[in-house]
Amino acid sequence: GDSVTQMEGPVTLSEEAFLTINCTYTATGYPSLFWYVQYPGEGLQLLLKATKADDKGSNKGFEATYRKETTSFHLEKGSVQVSDSAVYFCALSPLSNFGNEKLTFGTGTRLTIIP
Amino acid sequence: DGGITQSPKYLFRKEGQNVTLSCEQNLNHDAMYWYRQDPGQGLRLIYYSQIVNDFQKGDIAEGYSVSREKKESFPLTVTSAQKNPTAFYLCASSPQVRLTEAFFGQGTRLTVV
Numbered sequence: 001g002d003s004v005t006q007m008e009g010p011v012t013l014s015e016e017a018f019l020t021i022n023c024t025y026t027a028t029g030y031p032s033l034f035w036y037v038q039y040p041g042e043g044l045q046l047l048l049k050a051t052k053a054d055d056k057g058s059n060k061g062f063e064a065t066y067r068k069e070t071t072s073f074h075l076e077k078g079s080v081q082v083s084d085s086a087v088y089f090c091a092l093s094p095l096s097n098f099g100n101e102k103l104t105f106g107t108g109t110r111l112t113i114i115p
Numbered sequence: 116d117g118g119i120t121q122s123p124k125y126l127f128r129k130e131g132q133n134v135t136l137s138c139e140q141n142l143n144h145d146a147m148y149w150y151r152q153d154p155g156q157g158l159r160l161i162y163y164s165q166i167v168n169d170f171q172k173g174d175i176a177e178g179y180s181v182s183r184e185k186k187e188s189f190p191l192t193v194t195s196a197q198k199n200p201t202a203f204y205l206c207a208s209s210p211q212v213r214l215t216e217a218f219f220g221q222g223t224r225l226t227v228v
Contacts, residue, residue, distance in 0.1 A: 034216075036219075041222075042221055042222065043119075043121075043205055043207075043219035043220050043221045043222045044158075044205065044207075044217075044219040045219070046216050046217070046218075049216065089157065089158070102148065102160060102163055102173070103148075103158075103160075103207075103217055105150075105157045105158040106157055107155065107156060107157035108157050
């Protein structure tokens, strides 16, 4: 079945450091790929998405590129801030003609940014 | 404002009691989902529904039940058969045709003592 593998955390970085959180997936066909962010005590918010190969999703300085050849969707940010401290989830939704689509999540990566 | 409302935010129950978690959305979405979140395990799908009066089991449905009598509402009942019910529960919704984004509620933290 479909699965998502994320870089294990926790990850601790200094403010203004470069961030990479790795995500690889297993799925048939061409799934849609997502990054969600969860702040303490809250639900998940969509951070960015890509729906086809070579698409780049971007938002709030974060980027991720859909790489079909390596089945990857790594999250990057050039200069992190303390406010970026959160748990980040990679997720996929399979392409289906039956409308029977649901999200499969990775285990999440906790990111802490220190001033 | 459109969105998903989960209530209550915190819930305490005694072991052996059934408890129902509320989830309401005003986004006019057809599909709704319940996920369970445990530390270090990510999100696991409990149940989902793509249309009123129909729902399917997810990966960990045992010990849970749902109903979908209205498009806006998808309550989850945690029964006494659920062996380890203490967790953070998240409800989500999405448009039916193609899952381009799921919208999540703020979650309910259930503690069984």
